[in-house]
Amino acid sequence: MAVSPASSSTEQSVLVVGGGIAGLLSARMLARKGFKVTVVEGRAHLGGAVGSHQLAGMVLDAGAESFATRSTVVSDLLQELGLKDKIVLPNSLGSWLYLPTGAKPSPSTGLMGIPGSFDDPALKATLSASGIARARMDKFLPASVGAKAKTLGELVRARMGQQVLDNLVAPVVSGVHSVHPDKLDVDVVTPGLKDAMLRLGSLAAAAGSIRKAAPAGSAVAGIEGGMNQLSEALVQDLQRMHVRIMTGFNVIAVDRDPVTGEWTLIQRRSDVGARPIAISAPNLVMATDGPTAVRILGSHLPAHAVPSIKAGPEIALVSLVVDKPELDRAPRGTGLLISDQVTNVRAKALTHASAKWQWVADKLGEGRHVVRLSYGRSSDANSPLSEVALHDDQLITLALHDASKLLGTNISPKQLVDADVVRWQGAMPAPKAGHKEKIVAFRQSLDQLEGVCAVGAWLSGTGLVAVTKDTHAVIEAYADELLNHH
Template structure:
């Protein structure tokens, strides 16, 4: 069985890896010059840094399992510190404990981050009539109705912004924070629902190991290691090869169903045929490729919106800093009107980062949320200057950096707006009607590494199950 995987991000590579384990012959096509998608390692002042995602949820096993399967097991490292703060009301304040995406079980936990009036408003949740949830609801809208806007603006927004770069008042609670959705459906009081959730978690066996995991040298090493494992298993991985069109054909042996993939390799137009195709590209690209064969699915995918962002990495000499800031970094609520939305103190968070050059202090800031495209239209030097101003105001980091790097992720994060899961279900139903076609990636079941890997495994397993007895594509 010959399967063409379109897209060389972590979802496409994970799909290829899974297909190879299942005995398929795999050709992977990536339009850009490199593999890895939003996972990428670079250098600042000679030190390796992640230029995209820097960690993966370890309590969900798919990402860690893939890392071990492709030879990175010994390189897995948990964060050296998890002491995050929130920069709000003019100070760095400890991240409250005992919350679910910013929603507390105890209002007092938010004291300091939320005003006394805001804390009092949270306590009114027990008195309010039930708030209708229905099949889905925006996280911000529901939480604001139950607990007041301050909880959303000071905690929910920055936490969700770190994951989706999205607007809490548009993001789906069912898709983005399913635990809150279930708590909201369980009873009238949101606080009581969160407390019940926390009690169930406490009563259950505590999960072993850290919550998050990184990789020595950067989690951006994962795509290259997966690609190497795929090549060793016989996969044909091609970069710089754009897919122009996707068409159903008769099977390569003259019967059954197959696929013709029209390609453009640096101006050289060609075509490949296969028994099956796995589409592991962002929703807009998938919509374009499905327009001819699955127009209804293409229309659904074309409606998925994306947010752009930038990562600004800075390296300082420790000797130039008045004091090395503690903790892993801080989040910034958009209501405070700052440029950056977060900063990660990489040299504190990752032991391997500090070990590479003990004299350097490396950190990252992130800029850009949904609807903030204007902030990303400035040049790299302006993003660096804005980051430095915010770092000085928040953490007293006023030194001159010895090196900087700006990495832009245009349309990098899909927005899981209200109704997203229903849209995904419709897309999958429509795609399933076409033999030998599957979809996966960040646009469907989650934007984190484990979710993308799980999506890829699902697509690969469906392809293998439906392809028993298929002919050999060319």
């Protein structure tokens, strides 16, 4: 990143475009280092995918509801924000898979559905005898088999066979990334997996070692009251540091003054008929989704350095509050991930929130439950028959049907207490093969733009851990260069 020559009155000013977690973290870090920061967000709410909504008088998460505990980076942040005492672990009921053969307990020893041990009894419920025999070949294959795989699907198929891919890995990966493992860059979605495989001699050993390397206890944690409190705490921290926050402003373009070196955002308020306005500063942090960052910065970069980044599929999250005492026994644990080979259910995942989080169950009381179903596989993204194309009331009806199938008990409309549909337009695109190289090239090209850097899930990978780690590293280096220059 080259640093712009700026006048002394504005040299410490930074514009942060995007008010999601990456943008809020960037603004917080820069403000703590003494920069004058302005955050610009196109939507009315801040926090991006870490938001809230109200159901049956309760505030619940409308997006992310947990964070991975493989690193302490998120818990450290929560401690800084005064939320450490609210960190809670999910109930240890385990999750399930929904396959064409029905609901099956999910193996709990591996990574992204890859078994870490072939002694896991759950394997017998999800794989045939021949499927288990093929998977066990992983132990005896040369470590080099699959080492050059570009996608996660290619790696799993080479090491453990098609059945492990179809019955274990694909439901997990599709539930998280909305696409099949054959399309996902293995080095991005499972960083370090191939290196561990080469070191330990098998894919199972690698998956097991990465799982064991996480801190003891659950692989994920949450916040009592919801992850949405992270967004609220970050915003409150920014307000205490007098960070200027502008919501409802869509950035149309960005220009750079060749004389002053200042970057100017051309914005339009979301209000109909509002005139464009401009805001300037010598330094710019792009904390938007990939297509927006590329659109805004593309004209300032050489054509070969502009990656082709398409928006991810629209995702709809349907939350249901139901009076159903039969669910008190948590018949499917904390929820299910659903194989894309299933034809009688259209959801890609179900979370039984009141079985997963004790604080939710305590607020609801016995007999009342919250289940959340997600819809929107990338394979259906452009289809007029896609579930996300349904109206909210139709989607809620479909969710009742799917929840009944998945949970093994009929839930009637009469038992529905409340429901809400939250839609995420252009959700995070899946990191397909070659994505990592695109990101490296894009960030290298940004080094030629004065006073500019970029952060966000499309660059770091999905999940709060990945976003927080990457944002900290990038903004730390960015701030140091600005301060050292001045």
